[in-house]
Amino acid sequence: MPNSKPDPGIFLVKGDTISVMPFSISVNKQGEIENSPVVLHLGIDMTEYWLDIAYKHLLDTESAHKRLMIAKSEKNDEKIARNLKKESISGMQSMMASCIAIDAYYASIKEQVNIPKSTLESWRENNTARYKQISEVLRIGFRLKNSSNKNLRDVLKQNFNFRDKAVHPTPGTAAPLLHVELNKVTDWRYATFRFYNAKTIYGLSLSVIYKTSCSVDPKIAENLKDFCNKLRSRLKPIERKWKKRYGDLL
Secondary structure: OOOOOOOOOOOOOOOOEEEEOOOOEEEOOOOOEEEOOOOEEEEOOOHHHHHHHHHHHHHHHHHHHHHHHHHHHHOOHHHHHHHHHHHHHHHHHHHHHHHHHHHHHHHHHHHHOOOOHHHHHHHHHHOOOHHHHHHHHHHHHHOOOHHHHHHHHHHHHHHHHHHHHHHOOOOOOOOOEEEOOOOEEEOHHHHHOOHHHHHHHHHHHHHHHHHHHHOOOOOOOHHHHHHHHHHHHHHHHHHHHHHHHHOOOO
C-alpha cells in the first residue's frame, strides 16, 4: 500500500514556474503575529513539450516516408499500403502537436499582454477563428508591423487548417487527392498528412514561436521580455536539432 501521507515539500523540475498566492500578516491586540497560510501554485509552459512531441512524430513520418519510397521503387503494393498508412498517421499527429505548441505559446503570451476588453468581447460574439486571435495577440505583444503580421496570419491560417482536418474528421467518402511523391491518387488523408506537409507545418510552427520570442521589441512589457528570455533558452536545443537535420528556419 502506498503511503497515505506525501513526502514533505514540493518536488520541482527545472523550468517549473512558482507563484505565491496573496496572503496576509498582522499583529493582534496581544502583540502576536497572525498570518494566513502561504499557498504556492505551480505552472509549466507546455510550448517546448509539444514541440518535442511534434518533432518525434515528424521523425516517425520521415522514416515511414523513406520506406514508402523504397516500396514504390520495388513496386510492392503491400509495403506501399502499410507505409502509406504509417506516414499519414504519424504526420497527422505531428501536425496536431505543432499547432498545440502554438496554442500553448499563445496562452502564455496572452497572460503577459493587455488585450482590450472590447476585442475579447468581439471574439466571443463573432466566434473569431483561432488563428486570427493568435495573430492579434502576437501583433499586440510583439508590436509587429502590418506586413509581418499579414505573413504571420497566413501561416497560422494554413497550419490550423491542417490541424482542423485532423481533429474534425469527416465521415463517409470524399474526392481523392494525389500523393505527390508516391504519384498515386488515393484517399485525401494520405495525401494531406504526408511527410512533406508535416515537415512544412512543424517548421513554420517552430519558426513562429522561436523567431517572435527572439525578436523582442525593447518597448514591450518587462514580464513578456522575461518570459521570452527564459523560453528561448529552452527552445534553442530544439532549433539546433531542426537546423542540423533540415536547415535554417523559414
